[in-house]
Every structure is written in structure tokens, then in C-alpha cells.
Amino acid sequence: MSTVRTDLRAEITSLLDRHQQLAVSGNAMQGFNKYYPPDYDPEKHSSLNAYRGKHALGDRARKIGEGILIVRFELPFNIWCGTCNNHIGMGVRYNAEKKKVGNYYSTPIYSFRCKCHLCSGWFEIQTDPKNTRYVVVSGARQKEEDWDPEENGGFAVHETDPNQGPVDPLAALEKSTDAQNHMNNVQVPRIEALQNLADHYSSDPYTHSLRVRRRFREQKKIEKAREEADESIKSVYGLPEALALSAEDDETRAKAKQEWEEGRQALEERESAKRRKLGAEVVSVMPRASSSRSSARSGQSSRPSSSSGSKTSDPVSALRAKILGNTAKQSISIGGISRSKPPDPKSARALVRRI
Ligand SMILES: [Zn+2]
CATH class of the missing domain: 2.30.29 (PH-domain like)
Incomplete structure (x- = not known):
């Protein structure tokens, strides 16, 4: 154990010695370190390059003096x-x-x-x-290989305005006079007008604010009254909340009246048409009913119905007149009760059959 430690210490010592030698010689550590010789004086020699009499760029700067x-x-x-x-x-x-x-x-x-x-x-x-x-x-x-735009009818890139000729002093003067006139007659009045407008709007902000707020309050009051009126109408007629009501004025009132009259007229026409239709149906139904009744009475089903119609023509016409009168009376009474509900043609036919 102790021998191993001794070997390690010897190795470290030799490595340190080697490092010191390399640092002194300045070969292996070049690029990582700088060797300052003992006679180097930072005040006398501003840099190591100056100390060695070399340029920082090395041999590339050998003619830097020229x-x-x-x-x-x-x-x-x-x-x-x-x-x-x-x-x-x-x-x-x-x-x-x-x-x-x-x-x-x-x-x-x-x-x-x-x-x-x-x-x-x-x-x-x-x-x-x-x-x-x-x-x-x-x-x-x-070797001339560039594409020359001037040779091909174009212009070189550095010519910004190829059409400009020699400068004409009179033309330049005219141009500047035009510009001056334009400024005096158009631009200056416009700027002054804009300035006046801005002054007018920003001169008394308190008054402007007051006026705007008053107008807003008035409009709000009107709007609130209108909303309340709408709400009451909606609650009376059970209209949906989301329904938007149109404003009430003479124009809309006249329009609504006209529409109501048109609707009324259309309804009357429809009812009269229905009445006519009912009358025609009664006419077509009657001969069949009489023929079936007469055939049942006689007990002969093979008998032609046309002959029975001609035989009972007078009672049938009397009955038809009676039924027509009844139907007209009924439709009028139904219409009187509710105009929107027309008399049901099926029930009228059933009535006719029962008779
Ligand atoms: Zn050569």
C-alpha cells in the first residue's frame, strides 16, 4: 500500500516538472499561454509583440510600413x-x-x-x-464577359434617371416657382383650415362635453320610454320577449292599415270562393243521393240512375234550394263568430248527406 502511494507521488512530481519545463520553453503551450520573459517590462514594452518587434498579423504585415x-x-x-x-x-x-x-x-x-x-x-x-x-x-x-445592359438597349444599374438631360436653369426656376405657388395657394390654406378646425374642437372641451352628455341623456330618456311601451304591448298580446317592435309613426301606421285591408279583402275572396265550391258540391252530390234512395225504394239495382233523376227533378230542385239557403245561413253565422275559422266543407257535406 505504501509503495503504491510512493510511486504515485513520484509520478505527480515528474509530471509537474515536465509542465514547468514546457511552460518555460513556450513550445507546447503556445496558443494557450503567453510566456513573459524575465526582462519584459509592461511599461516599457506595451505588448509581447512589441517586445519581440513583431506585428500582430505576423509575416502578412511585413510591408505595413508602406x-x-x-x-x-x-x-x-x-x-x-x-x-x-x-x-x-x-x-x-x-x-x-x-x-x-x-x-x-x-x-x-x-x-x-x-x-x-x-x-x-x-x-x-x-x-x-x-x-x-x-x-x-x-x-x-x-476577359469581357459581363452582360452589358447598355449594349442591349437597357440602362446600367447605377444610372438612376437615364432620361434626365442637361440641367436647364429656366426650367428649374419654373419648377420651383410652381411648387411655391402650389404651397401658397393650396397647401397653406388647407393647413390653416385644419388648424382652425382643431382649435374649434379643442378650445372649450367642457362645453362640448356638456352638450354631448345632455343630448345623450335626452336620447336615453326617449329610448327608455319606448322600451317600456314595447314591454307593455308585448305583455298584453303575449308576444315573445326577443321580438323587435317597429317604431310607431304615420308611415308604419298607414302601411299596417293597408296590409290589414288587403288581408281582409283576401279573406273575403277566399270565403266567397269556398261558398261557391260548396254550392257546386251540393249540386253534384244531390242526384246520386236521390238515385240511391229511389233504387232502394224500388228494389231494382240494375235500373239506370239517369231515368230516376229525370223522374224526381222537381223535389230535388226544391231540396237543393233549401240546402243552399241553410248552408249560406250557416256559413254567415260561423263567419260572424270567428272570421279566421272558415266553415269546414266536410261537415257541410255530412250535413247534406244527413238530409
Ligand atoms: Zn504571366
């Missing part, structure tokens, strides 16, 4: 090298010297100087912020 940074640059189009006349395809990458050469408004213009990988000749490409593209400045020829 304003040049080495960057990886990819050809944005196909070119022909001006020195060896070889074709170099789009997308070939170079370690280019990037340098600011000017400004387009506030946008910097950069130049990229590249060394041809086939002949060691130099060519230079610059950014063109105005047209958002790259241009070859020297040492090469760009």
Missing part, C-alpha cells in the same frame, strides 16, 4: 496576363498586396497587386465602388 498588407485575393474574372499572355481563370488565388489608393465618397478604393504564377510579372486590380465591381488597372487584360 501601407501594404498581404492578403489572399481570388481573381473575380478571367484575365490574360500582360507579360506572358497566358489565360488565368477566375477563382485563382494570389497572395496580393492590398493597398488603399483613394476614396469614392467615404468608401475606400483598394488596389490588389498580384504576381503571375506563370511568369512572375505583376498585374494590378482595383475595386470600383461606383459601379460595385473590380477593374484591371495594369499588367493584364480582363
Whole structure:
């Protein structure tokens, strides 16, 4: 047990020693740690890079004194090298010297100087912020493959107004005068009117509120009275609660009267039509009843009914007149009791049969 513990302690000690050595040499821990040498003075040397005399970007900044940074640059189009006349395809990458050469408004213009990988000749490409593209400045020829809208009857994107001609000072003056007149004659009066209206509405809110509330109270009173009247009518006639009653005025009253008269007329027409129908039925029923009675009396069923009708024509017509009179009297009396309930034709027929 004690031997194991001793071995473990020895191992830990050796590991710590190794770690210390690595930290001192600064190889294995690079990227994770920084080694500050004993003669490093943070006040004298502002940073470790300054202490070692190196730029933070390393070798890429070796020409930083000339304003040049080495960057990886990819050809944005196909070119022909001006020195060896070889074709170099789009997308070939170079370690280019990037340098600011000017400004387009506030946008910097950069130049990229590249060394041809086939002949060691130099060519230079610059950014063109105005047209958002790259241009070859020297040492090469760009293969022209862009679709040019101007060639095809269109306009380049950066031309915002292609129709604008040279500026005519008189036309500009006329335009500005028109605008001034429009403002004086139309816009200013309109704004003043709106301002007056706003002042009128917001000058005395108390009075406005008072008026509005008074009007609201009056309307509420009228509404309440109307509701009470409606409720009383509904309770008298047993109408459903949800039924909406129309307002009572001359127009609706006249309309209701007209409808009532029309309904009354229609009812009378219906009743007179029924009366006529009843009369016709009585006429059609009577000969059959008399024939059956006469045949029963004689005891011969094979006897033709037409001959019996002709024989008893006078009593039948007298009976018909009597029945018609009775029916008319009955229908009038029924109508007098209740106009909505017309006399039942079945009961009338039964009456006729019984007679
Ligand atoms: Zn070349």
C-alpha cells in the first residue's frame, strides 16, 4: 500500500516538472499561454509583440510600413496576363498586396497587386465602388464577359434617371416657382383650415362635453320610454320577449292599415270562393243521393240512375234550394263568430248527406 502511494507521488512530481519545463520553453503551450520573459517590462514594452518587434498579423504585415498588407485575393474574372499572355481563370488565388489608393465618397478604393504564377510579372486590380465591381488597372487584360445592359438597349444599374438631360436653369426656376405657388395657394390654406378646425374642437372641451352628455341623456330618456311601451304591448298580446317592435309613426301606421285591408279583402275572396265550391258540391252530390234512395225504394239495382233523376227533378230542385239557403245561413253565422275559422266543407257535406 505504501509503495503504491510512493510511486504515485513520484509520478505527480515528474509530471509537474515536465509542465514547468514546457511552460518555460513556450513550445507546447503556445496558443494557450503567453510566456513573459524575465526582462519584459509592461511599461516599457506595451505588448509581447512589441517586445519581440513583431506585428500582430505576423509575416502578412511585413510591408505595413508602406501601407501594404498581404492578403489572399481570388481573381473575380478571367484575365490574360500582360507579360506572358497566358489565360488565368477566375477563382485563382494570389497572395496580393492590398493597398488603399483613394476614396469614392467615404468608401475606400483598394488596389490588389498580384504576381503571375506563370511568369512572375505583376498585374494590378482595383475595386470600383461606383459601379460595385473590380477593374484591371495594369499588367493584364480582363476577359469581357459581363452582360452589358447598355449594349442591349437597357440602362446600367447605377444610372438612376437615364432620361434626365442637361440641367436647364429656366426650367428649374419654373419648377420651383410652381411648387411655391402650389404651397401658397393650396397647401397653406388647407393647413390653416385644419388648424382652425382643431382649435374649434379643442378650445372649450367642457362645453362640448356638456352638450354631448345632455343630448345623450335626452336620447336615453326617449329610448327608455319606448322600451317600456314595447314591454307593455308585448305583455298584453303575449308576444315573445326577443321580438323587435317597429317604431310607431304615420308611415308604419298607414302601411299596417293597408296590409290589414288587403288581408281582409283576401279573406273575403277566399270565403266567397269556398261558398261557391260548396254550392257546386251540393249540386253534384244531390242526384246520386236521390238515385240511391229511389233504387232502394224500388228494389231494382240494375235500373239506370239517369231515368230516376229525370223522374224526381222537381223535389230535388226544391231540396237543393233549401240546402243552399241553410248552408249560406250557416256559413254567415260561423263567419260572424270567428272570421279566421272558415266553415269546414266536410261537415257541410255530412250535413247534406244527413238530409
Ligand atoms: Zn504571366
